[in-house]
Each structure stands twice: as structure tokens, then as C-alpha cells.
Amino acid sequence: MRHVSTVRQFGLTETTRLIERAEYLRTAKRAEIQKNLAGMLVATLFYEPSTRTRLSFEAAVYRLGGQVISAENAQENSSSKKGETLADVFRIVGAYVDAIVIRHHSAAELEEAMPYAPVPVINAGAGSGEHPTQALLDVYTIWRELGRIDHLSVAVLGDLKYGRTVHSLLRMFTMMSNISLKLYYPEGLGLPGDLLSEMAQAGVRVEHAGSVEEALADADVVYQTRIQAERLEALEEVCAASDYAIQAKHLSVLPAHARILHPLPRVGEIDPAIDPDARAAYFRQAENGLYLRMALLEQVLKGELS
Numbered sequence: 001m002r003h004v005s006t007v008r009q010f011g012l013t014e015t016t017r018l019i020e021r022a023e024y025l026r027t028a029k030r031a032e033i034q035k036n037l038a039g040m041l042v043a044t045l046f047y048e049p050s051t052r053t054r055l056s057f058e059a060a061v062y063r064l065g066g067q068v069i070s071a072e073n074a075q076e077n078s079s080s081k082k083g084e085t086l087a088d089v090f091r092i093v094g095a096y097v098d099a100i101v102i103r104h105h106s107a108a109e110l111e112e113a114m115p116y117a118p119v120p121v122i123n124a125g126a127g128s129g130e131h132p133t134q135a136l137l138d139v140y141t142i143w144r145e146l147g148r149i150d151h152l153s154v155a156v157l158g159d160l161k162y163g164r165t166v167h168s169l170l171r172m173f174t175m176m177s178n179i180s181l182k183l184y185y186p187e188g189l190g191l192p193g194d195l196l197s198e199m200a201q202a203g204v205r206v207e208h209a210g211s212v213e214e215a216l217a218d219a220d221v222v223y224q225t226r227i228q229a230e231r232l233e234a235l236e237e238v239c240a241a242s243d244y245a246i247q248a249k250h251l252s253v254l255p256a257h258a259r260i261l262h263p264l265p266r267v268g269e270i271d272p273a274i275d276p277d278a279r280a281a282y283f284r285q286a287e288n289g290l291y292l293r294m295a296l297l298e299q300v301l302k303g304e305l306s
């Protein structure tokens, strides 16, 4: 059974194949692709809030001619509320559908339960662990915007400790050549130690910047993230998000060719005054998620994920 649980499963070959397919699906005529997943049924089970991820996955299935059943707010509205284990949920739902897309608050629980699913499971965000499909669409966005996914200087700002999108994206960088990172984050919200070691082992250069300006100065990509307030134990720990975020006043130090990415939602980071700037790529990034997820669903449902 080929689940999608971590970006570690995707080498350069698989990633390039997904990007090429996403690029085709973006411009394909609707009539040409609307039977690609005909007869397929996908369940989306979301135990944590979501707008982009759930709706882009569901739109992707429908655009390819498949169908969706959904448990939104599954922690409250499914039998998980009664104490049912995730393994049992997978056994049951897996008997009804061809694939399960799940967002869950516990990376460990999701990992443990996956082997019980009789159909492929796609991790759509697991606690503060990984968010592999976000990282794939982030890489797709970098490729579309800059024409390459190597030889990059990347400023990563915000919550690097709990931000699962950062964890997955940085892991993807370990397979690319000549990547330099400049990190700027609130005290106590730096990268987990194991991820720092993975970067070092893979030859990804990591520097800690002393200010937003310093992080941005020679960046090709700015990856801005939200402070994951829901995962912090003491809310007082939360600093002013905008202190660790790109603001309109910083645009003058950002190279003209650079691109600003954010997995969204933004809550205080990234002043809307930045939106009209050509370097602001976050809305295009969100749209790219639809095509990338279409490409991934095709591979998962046709059993082509190698």
C-alpha cells in the first residue's frame, strides 16, 4: 500500500514528474481530463481546521471526475468523539472509498494508524510534524516562479518549531543542490534539532539571521510562516508575529527577482500592502496546490506512486 506520509518518499524524479503533470493539468481542457478519476471515491477527514488544503483536494477530485465524501471537524463530528481509534476509522472508511485524505493533530497517531488502512492514505498535515503535499506545491511554485529548484538562497521566517510546512519544505531541500537557508524566528521557535542535523548532513547551509532585513538581503525565496499559536502551551510566548515577518518597508532590501511564499493563512504576517508587488507569490502558490494535488491524486489512485 502506497501512502503519502512524508516528503522523504519523493526524490527528484518523482517530484519532477508531479510538477510536469501539474503543469499539464493546469492548462488541459476540462473535457480532456474530466474522466481521469471517473468512478473513484475519496474521503477527506479533517481533524483540524483547513480552507486551502481540504477544498483544493476536493476540487481536484471533482475536476478529474471523481467524487468525495467528507468529515470536516472530524474530532467533533465523527465517532472519534466517542473514542474510536484512528486505526478503526481507517479500517471502516477504507472499506467505503478508494483513498483517504486526512489532517490530524497527532503525527504519531497518524503514523501508527496508516498500516491499518486498506486504501492509500494521504497526509494533509499532521500535528507539528509534516505537511508533504504543501511542500510539493511549494516546490512547484518555486519552479514556476524562478525556473529552478536548486541553487537557491531561501529566507525562512516565523515559527520554525511547530510549522509543519517548514519541516516538509526543508526536508525537500535536502535533495537539491546548493541550497542556503537564512532563518529568522522568535526565541524558542527555532528548527527542531533533528531537522538541523538533517540539513547539515545533506550539505544545506544554515545561517541564523539577526533581523528580517539580514534574512532578506540576498534571498531568492522568502518563505514566511504563521506563529502556530494553537500549538504553543503558553500564549504569552507568542510575540508580535509582525516582528518576524516581511513588511512593506522591507521590500526595498529584497532582490527584484525574489519571490515571497506563505502557505497561508496569514494572521498578521505579510501586510496586504505587499500583495500587489510582483514578488508576492502566495496567492499563485495557493492556486498551484489544486494542480499539484490533481497530479498526486491521479498517481495515488492509479497506483502509480513509485
Ligand code: NCD
Pocket: 052, 053, 125, 131, 134, 164, 165, 225, 226, 263, 264, 265
Ligand atoms: C498550513 C498548515 O495547516 O500547516 N496551512 C496550509 O495547509 N496551507 C499553515 C498554517 O496553518 O500555518
